[in-house]
Amino acid sequence: MPATAEEVWSLDGFKAPESVLFDAKRNVFYVSNIVGEPAGKDGVGYLSKVSPDGKLQAAEWVTGFNAPKGLVMKGDTLFVTDIDRLMAVDVESGQITGTWPAEGAQFLNDPAIDEAGRVFASDMLANRIYVPDNDALSVWLESEDLLHPNGLRVEDGRLLVAGWGRDVQPDFSSKTPRHLIAIDLKTKAISDIGSGEPVGNLDGLESDGAGNWLVTDWVAGALFRIHPDGKSSS
Template identity: 30%
Template structure:
């Protein structure tokens, strides 16, 4: 005879199995969600977005995207770049709330926001930056903001203090570009000339310190995480944060833990590294 207690225990075990069985498969982009003390990770090879709990266990946030790349959390919505579209999912229920095909897009890769009502998206193959208005999720808007010329854009981050975008570029001797958002028709300018190769992720921490994730040119085998301290100059030195990373992709700064979170797309893992900040005593609830 199966007692009610044993039946409940068996059901609890079965319910836990799917979450425990989740694994990384080409983790591409990570976004901190301080309120629930978790990280959201676009699992490109798995065709889903995973949620990583504080203890490292994984569960599925949504399996709706077919090939998710950059992700960005803004005002209660997780925005996901998926095969030429910008999709939005409610941060609590994961219900789809937006699905915008970007006209003319080739390969959407990096995404950031102004923290209010606007997304900025990089088109890797098209060498363009798009601006997407999301004040009304039912009627989002699209503008081709600028071309990056001969530079191939990857990760992007919004610099609030400078009202500008900082853009990571692909290729050898990769650059960090700066795009002035306060000047209509502005074109990206070189902010930092590096000796790194294939910069994928880029983020600012609470002090305005810049971190980049590069696949090569690190002076050692594998990829790396490097830091640039403000004020920035064309020849700002790169400070070593971590080496031996496996294809580090689209990184994020977790204000709660003061860590730089790095999805290693070639290593099927997410690694955590110190920033220049301290842990936050108060969790910003901006996303809801």
């Protein structure tokens, strides 16, 4: 069952917002805006800043992206996936400070960081997970068992992955919705969270702070709470 969500506030002024990340140190939300096509290399994407009470602080805070999607932070650095590259932003200056291209990448989506500071980036269409390797991204893991990986999260020595589904269609739906999986960070072994029964076209992935995960389904426009046994509930 989808989890219920209560609207606290709403805000207009975005252009195809994809991800949002809260920076507790600076008490601000960062929002990625695709603006154009999700895979369009048009240079029109940007990041916005929003206050916790729903005020737009800076619509085009950082520009120079194509179609920015997932966001994750380490210290004062914000990492952003952008189709076929990972980019770094210094949040103090609002300047892009690093770019790691990913040869052969099709649709980089979500990043996550482990305790050692290693950044992982999912490629939803290519069934790959990338990591930075010197000045570029290299393939850390490639497998159909990644289920077209979307949202990522590192917990307890595992990389948790929100599987979008098998046989992704041109409209981004899939013939077979999927579930959460876990990858052992040492062995790269892939296992299901729970029984592996389909949950949905899983997208964003965050902890609910109580041992479960909140996961969005982009196609259904739904929010699920998924338990450690893989079952979803409200």
